[in-house]
Amino acid sequence: MATERTLVVDGSATTEETITTLEEEGWGPTAAESVSEAAAQLRSLRFDAVVTEHRLPDGDAFDVLERIRAVDETVPVIVYTAHGDERVAGRAVATDIAAYVTKSEGPDRLCGLLEEVTVTEHATGIASVPEPSAGALIRAIEEAPVGVTVVDPTQPDTPVVYANPAYRELTGYDERFVLGRGQDYLHGPDTAESAVAELERAREGPVAVEGLNYREDGEPFWNRIEAGPIRDDGETAFVVQTHADVTERRERESRAQQRVAALRDERESLERVLGRTSELVSDVAEILARTTHRDEIERQVCEAIVDRDGFTHAVFGEFPSIENTVTVRASAGTGGIVEARETDLTGTLFARARRQGTVEVSSAADQLPPRLAPDRFGAASVAVVPLTYGRTTYGLIAIYTEGPESLDRRETLVLQAVGRLIASGLNAAEAKQVLQAERVTEVGVDIADSGFPTVELADRTGGPVEYEATTRNEDGSLRLFLTLAVPSEAARAAIDRADSVTDGVVLASQNGSTAVSVEPAAAGALNELAEYGATIRTLSTNGPDEPARLVVDAPPEGDVRALVSVLEEHYAGIDLVRQQDREREPRPPAELTSAIDAALTERQYTALETAYRSDYFETPRPVSGKELAQTMDIARQTYHQHLRTAQQKVLETLFEQ
Numbered sequence: 022m023a024t025e026r027t028l029v030v031d032g033s034a035t036t037e038e039t040i041t042t043l044e045e046e047g048w049g050p051t052a053a054e055s056v057s058e059a060a061a062q063l064r065s066l067r068f069d070a071v072v073t074e075h076r077l078p079d080g081d082a083f084d085v086l087e088r089i090r091a092v093d094e095t096v097p098v099i100v101y102t103a104h105g106d107e108r109v110a111g112r113a114v115a116t117d118i119a120a121y122v123t124k125s126e127g128p129d130r131l132c133g134l135l136e137e138v139t140v141t142e143h144a145t146g147i148a149s150v151p152e153p154s155a156g157a158l159i160r161a162i163e164e165a166p167v168g169v170t171v172v173d174p175t176q177p178d179t180p181v182v183y184a185n186p187a188y189r190e191l192t193g194y195d196e197r198f199v200l201g202r203g204q205d206y207l208h209g210p211d212t213a214e215s216a217v218a219e220l221e222r223a224r225e226g227p228v229a230v231e232g233l234n235y236r237e238d239g240e241p242f243w244n245r246i247e248a249g250p251i252r253d254d255g256e257t258a259f260v261v262q263t264h265a266d267v268t269e270r271r272e273r274e275s276r277a278q279q280r281v282a283a284l285r286d287e288r289e290s291l292e293r294v295l296g297r298t299s300e301l302v303s304d305v306a307e308i309l310a311r312t313t314h315r316d317e318i319e320r321q322v323c324e325a326i327v328d329r330d331g332f333t334h335a336v337f338g339e340f341p342s343i344e345n346t347v348t349v350r351a352s353a354g355t356g357g358i359v360e361a362r363e364t365d366l367t368g369t370l371f372a373r374a375r376r377q378g379t380v381e382v383s384s385a386a387d388q389l390p391p392r393l394a395p396d397r398f399g400a401a402s403v404a405v406v407p408l409t410y411g412r413t414t415y416g417l418i419a420i421y422t423e424g425p426e427s428l429d430r431r432e433t434l435v436l437q438a439v440g441r442l443i444a445s446g447l448n449a450a451e452a453k454q455v456l457q458a459e460r461v462t463e464v465g466v467d468i469a470d471s472g473f474p475t476v477e478l479a480d481r482t483g484g485p486v487e488y489e490a491t492t493r494n495e496d497g498s499l500r501l502f503l504t505l506a507v508p509s510e511a512a513r514a515a516i517d518r519a520d521s522v523t524d525g526v527v528l529a530s531q532n533g534s535t536a537v538s539v540e541p542a543a544a545g546a547l548n549e550l551a552e553y554g555a556t557i558r559t560l561s562t563n564g565p566d567e568p569a570r571l572v573v574d575a576p577p578e579g580d581v582r583a584l585v586s587v588l589e590e591h592y593a594g595i596d597l598v599r600q601q602d603r604e605r606e607p608r609p610p611a612e613l614t615s616a617i618d619a620a621l622t623e624r625q626y627t628a629l630e631t632a633y634r635s636d637y638f639e640t641p642r643p644v645s646g647k648e649l650a651q652t653m654d655i656a657r658q659t660y661h662q663h664l665r666t667a668q669q670k671v672l673e674t675l676f677e678q
Contacts, residue, residue: 025049025139026066030059030085031071033103035124039072040668042128042129048135056080060088068096070139072131075102075109082109086117093350096541097138101131104175107411118234174250178203188264191244193237207244209235223248224257229269243271283381298435301329305439309446316351318446322418323353331423334398338364339416340375340504348369354421355399356388364390372498374405374417380433380440381405395421406436410444411552413583418443451554451576461574463558464581465599469568470592472523474501476569479562481515482507488560489536490634491547492627498545502528502536502634509535526652528635538652553584568594577602616677619668627653628663629671 025048029039032054043050053059053068056079075366082100089098096121104107105123112120119138121309124131162169168188192199192207206216223457227249234244245267250257275641304325312318319337325333334354338347347364366372369386374381384395384402395403400421408415418440450571471477475486484506492500501522505512509530516525522539529536539543541547546655547557555573562569575584581600589595621629631652633636650660 025069025135026051027135028053028062028066028068028071030054030056030077031101032078033074033076033508035103039101039131042132043072046132048132054078055072056084056088060097061087063089063092067093070135071096071098072101073098074104075100076104082118083112083116089632090117093443099131099134099138108147126677127471170199170262170264171251172204172260172262174260178205179221179260182259191236191242191264191266192234207234209233209239211241211243216457220246223262224250224388226250231271242266243268273577298432298439302435302439302442304328305442309449315447316409316441317449319351319451320353323441326418327354327547332420333400333423334419334421336393336419336421337416338371338419340414350416356590364392370403371405371419375409375414377411378407378414380437381431382408390423393419399423404433404436406440408440408444408447410441410448411549413443413444413553413580415447418585437518448552448554460577460602461605462577462581463572463599463601463603464555464584464597465570465572465573466585466588467568467570467594467596467598468588468592469594469596472521473592474519474539474541475502475560475562476567477504477519477521477565478503478505478515480565481519483565484509485564486562488557490630491557494540496625498540499547500538500540502538505535505537506533507535508533511535526648528631528648528652529637531636531639531643533568538634541589546588549587553580553587555584561649570598572599574605603666616674617671620674621667622663624653624655625663625667625670626661629667633665 027043027048029036029043029050030053031039036052036054036239040172040200042051043632044362050069050072051062051068053062057079059073062068071085073085075436077085082098082102086098089096095597098117099122100109100118101122101124103124105121110121120134122134129186149589153206155607163185165185165187168191169183169276170181170186171183172187173182180201180203181199182201184196189196189199194206198206211233212235213232216230219228219230220232227247229245229247232242233241233244235241238377243266245265247264248260248262251259270463272415305322305491308318308321308325312321323335323337326332332354335349335352336349338349340347343387347366366375368388369390370381370383371390371393382402382404383389389395389403393403395401396422400423404420404422406418406420408417420436468476471480475488480488482505487508489502489504492502494500505515507515509527512530513525513527516522516527516537516539519525519539521542523542525539527535527537550573553575555575556574558574560569560571575581581597585595618626628649631649635649636642637644637646637649647657647660650657653660655663
């Protein structure tokens with residue numbers, strides 16, 4: 022064997038053994054310990070082969086291969102490694118690596134591989150490649166893993182003249198059936214004519230086509246056919262075809278396309294939902310910000326809804342005292358204005374929305390009252406949105422849509438939030454109406470429950486308990502100012518022992534009575550009354566074993582029965598003793614009270630009100646600033662700072678007005 026020149030790239034402990042063996046076998050080794058050293062050698066010398074360890078100080082065997090191919094595209098590269106694994110071997114096979122061998126197989130195996138990859142005719146310098154025999158070619162085609170056919174395009178119907186076993190297994194047809202026939206036996210009802218026509222062009226040049234074919238048992242499969250001409254003296258004598266079943270790939274592609282289409286539809290639906298509903302939320306919020314009258318809110322909300330694409334009509338209804346009925350208060354859109362009269366909701370979508378407090382959507386006529394059915398408004402379906410704030414239901418909005426698919430789950434969730442937003446606005450409008458109305462509904466209720474704060478405190482002190490005022494702590498919790506007809510020691514003992522109050526503070530005591538501040542242990546009922554727009558007018562218990570008399574001012578159109586129900590859910594012995602409309606008592610000018618509210622911070626307002634309710638400004642002063650500071654859980658100096666600032670702001674506002 023002529024002496025070869027071999028580059029050995031290896032910096033490991035076995036390098037010396039490898040070099041020695043290659044020198045003895047005449048492979049002319051030159052050593053390099055790293056990728057960079059190998060690159061330098063390749064720039065100055067030409068090698069017949071390269072042997073490289075996979076793991077190198079500054080890279081790996083594939084980095085060496087990249088450097089080699091930059092200067093020599095043909096020199097064979099062998100990976101000879103002690104650090105290989107299946108992943109490295111697989112990558113070597115997939116790239117331009119001539120051979121892969123582990124060092125455990127020894128240097129003799131390496132020399133054998135060098136012989137195989139460097140077969141050279143030194144006389145000419147041209148590599149000798151043996152030409153396969155005709156028999157070898159036939160065996161290769163017979164044993165090929167893909168279907169192979171040869172057809173004769175010079176004959177009618179282009180009959181098959183050869184079909185290998187893989188083709189016969191793929192199609193299910195035996196050789197006797199296939200030979201001499203055109204391949205239209207593979208065609209079926211869904212075979213594309215365009216694919217058949219494309220395949221005819223193979224007599225002129227190479228083509229590739231995929232089409233739906235059918236096996237002998239009728240099972241469809243996707244067949245990828247690559248075909249090209251076999252020419253004799255320039256004329257096409259035969260066409261050779263390969264056949265591969267690509268059904269799984271086509272199905273994967275189809276599923277991927279379906280997913281893409283579904284995602285596209287989902288995105289378009291989401292854009293539609295977000296566009297329409299976000300604009301509606303913005304419109305409703307703007308209406309509530311600028312409008313304080315319920316009638317105007319109802320009318321403008323209906324108009325805002327029908328201004329959105331896909332909504333044909335909107336109806337605003339309220340629930341009167343009659344069970345399972347609704348009275349239309351406002352409407353807008355196609356079909357004209359719905360007359361304001363009661364409609365029976367029994368067994369309808371409207372009744373379910375009211376009962377469950379959720380948005381209900383339907384297009385079924387039997388679930389809807391006839392006068393509120395979608396077809397009356399040129400709609401295909403309706404969404405019924407309950408208007409609930411806290412424990413109060415202000416009615417509903419029926420939103421009519423163009424098609425049954427025009428509302429999806431996400432949009433109904435947004436509409437649920439829109440319903441709560443509208444109800445919150447109606448609650449605020451109602452509360453403002455109570456404050457501004459010239460008339461109010463006065464509701465009086467007796468509460469004969471020993472767990473009610475004034476009842477329990479009257480029982481424990483043996484004397485009357487009078488309500489003075491209500492305020493709220495920074496965390497929103499309710500605080501009552503009460504007067505107990507006992508000295509301070511007895512008042513302290515009573516509020517400490519009472520289960521119905523917490524965080525009790527004795528504020529001041531004079532003339533045998535004591536002012537206290539307490540938090541109700543269960544303030545749910547009083548908070549819920551506020552949600553109905555009711556404000557406490559008076560609250561008192563005349564003595565032990567006496568009920569509490571609670572009098573509230575409610576909106577003139579408020580639901581008195583609902584107010585009583587709130588109290589009944591929390592306390593026993595509830596008795597409605599008064600319900601009358603009356604003129605509101607004179608109040609300070611609205612401009613003055615609004616200006617004071619705007620000028621004071623929450624803590625300044627609380628400090629000032631606490632001082633006033635505790636007779637702090639009386640002479641002699643019955644309570645100290647330290648005691649008042651304790652009620653707000655702040656230092657005495659901080660309390661006095663809040664109080665002085667509040668007094669200054671009130672006086673400034675008064676004199677400026």
